[in-house]
Amino acid sequence: MKAVGLPVALLLLAGTLPAQQVKWNFDKLAARASDSTEVSLDGALLQLGAKFLSDEDKDQAKIKKLVGGLKGIYIKTFEFKKPGEYSASDVEPFRAPLRPPEWQRIVGTHSNEDGESVEVYIKNDSKGIGGLVIISTAPKELTLVNIVGAVDLDSLSELGKHFDFPEVEVEKKK
Amino acid sequence: MNLEQELKSALRRQDPSPDFAERVLARVAAAPLRTAPRVSQVWVRWLAAIAAALLLAAGGLEYRHYRGERAKAQVLLAVRIAGSKLNKAQRKVHMLAHRSNS
Numbered sequence: 001m002k003a004v005g006l007p008v009a010l011l012l013l014a015g016t017l018p019a020q021q022v023k024w025n026f027d028k029l030a031a032r033a034s035d036s037t038e039v040s041l042d043g044a045l046l047q048l049g050a051k052f053l054s055d056e057d058k059d060q061a062k063i064k065k066l067v068g069g070l071k072g073i074y075i076k077t078f079e080f081k082k083p084g085e086y087s088a089s090d091v092e093p094f095r096a097p098l099r100p101p102e103w104q105r106i107v108g109t110h111s112n113e114d115g116e117s118v119e120v121y122i123k124n125d126s127k128g129i130g131g132l133v134i135i136s137t138a139p140k141e142l143t144l145v146n147i148v149g150a151v152d153l154d155s156l157s158e159l160g161k162h163f164d165f166p167e168v169e170v171e172k173k174k
Numbered sequence: 175m176n177l178e179q180e181l182k183s184a185l186r187r188q189d190p191s192p193d194f195a196e197r198v199l200a201r202v203a204a205a206p207l208r209t210a211p212r213v214s215q216v217w218v219r220w221l222a223a224i225a226a227a228l229l230l231a232a233g234g235l236e237y238r239h240y241r242g243e244r245a246k247a248q249v250l251l252a253v254r255i256a257g258s259k260l261n262k263a264q265r266k267v268h269m270l271a272h273r274s275n276s
Contacts, residue, residue, distance in 0.1 A: 039248050039251055039252045039255070041245065041248055041249060041252060045245045045248075046245070046249065048241065048242050048245045049242065049244075049245030049246040049247075049248060049249035050246075050249060051242060052242040052243055052245065052246035053246055053249065060250075063249065063250070063253050066253065067249060067253070073249070073252040073256070075251075075252055075255050075256065077255065107263045107264075107267055109262075109263050109266040109267065111266070116262075118259055118262055118263040118266070119263075120260065120263050132256075132260075134256060134259045134260060134263070136259045136262075143255065143259060145255065145256045145259060147256060153260065156253065156256060156257050156260050157257060157260045157261045157264045158257075158261075159253055159254075159257040160253075160254070160256065160257020160258040160259070160260055160261035160262075161257070161258075161261045
């Protein structure tokens with residue numbers, strides 16, 4: 001009875017644990033990048049920002065709905081002065097935590113024309129998609145996106161297609 | 175002199191100077207009167223406390239607004255970056271599907 005009880009308790013506990021962001025270490029790349037951009041929005045900050053989005057503006061209203069079910073958005077972008085300043089081996093550690101069965105790679109594209117690759121991973125939980133990771137590499141740019149929570153992929157992609165809002169000031173770090 | 179005589183001399187009765195009473199009354203008249211604060215002073219204190227509380231509340235609201243606007247800008251940027259990357263991947267997948275169908 002005891003031997004069965006512990007795994008069951010662990011499974012029940014795992015079900016109640018809050019979804020967490022993927023832990024990545026950026027130190028190695030940060031030292032080589034010419035510029036980096038970071039967006040770090042935990043649940044509270046995300047919901048605070050959503051409150052300030054307009055209901056009148058169609059796109060902002062869509063974003064408000066999209067982020068309503070999210071628990072965090074974490075983005076890191078590195079820009080490099082020259083191509084080849086980072087290699088595939090530098091990107092590999094970012095893929096390491098994205099293992100099945102928890103994570104599943106749903107898209108992997110590469111263009112020989114511009115050298116750009118995009119990989120999309122989703123995290124499945126009991127209610128559907130519980131998280132998203134995008135790893136986008138280009139010769140002079142690397143972007144890592146981690147969205148925690150139930151994300152609507154179609155809405156996000158749709159917003160990315162036509163949403164043309166002005167550039168916003170963000171902290172650029174070297 | 176022995177101790178007894180010394181004590182007698184030190185503790186002997188001595189009359190005050192003739193203007194003693196006059197000097198005491200003059201000093202009493204010159205000393206400021208300690209009275210309870212006037213009603214207007216109490217009001218001023220209350221008003222100052224209310225003004226300070228209002229200033230603190232206004233400052234808190236302003237800071238919350240600043241944080242909210244900053245968070246909103248970050249949400250917009252995050253959706254822009256994530257959306258554009260996801261859309262790029264989706265377009266490539268659609269393009270490949272289109273090619274393989276035709």
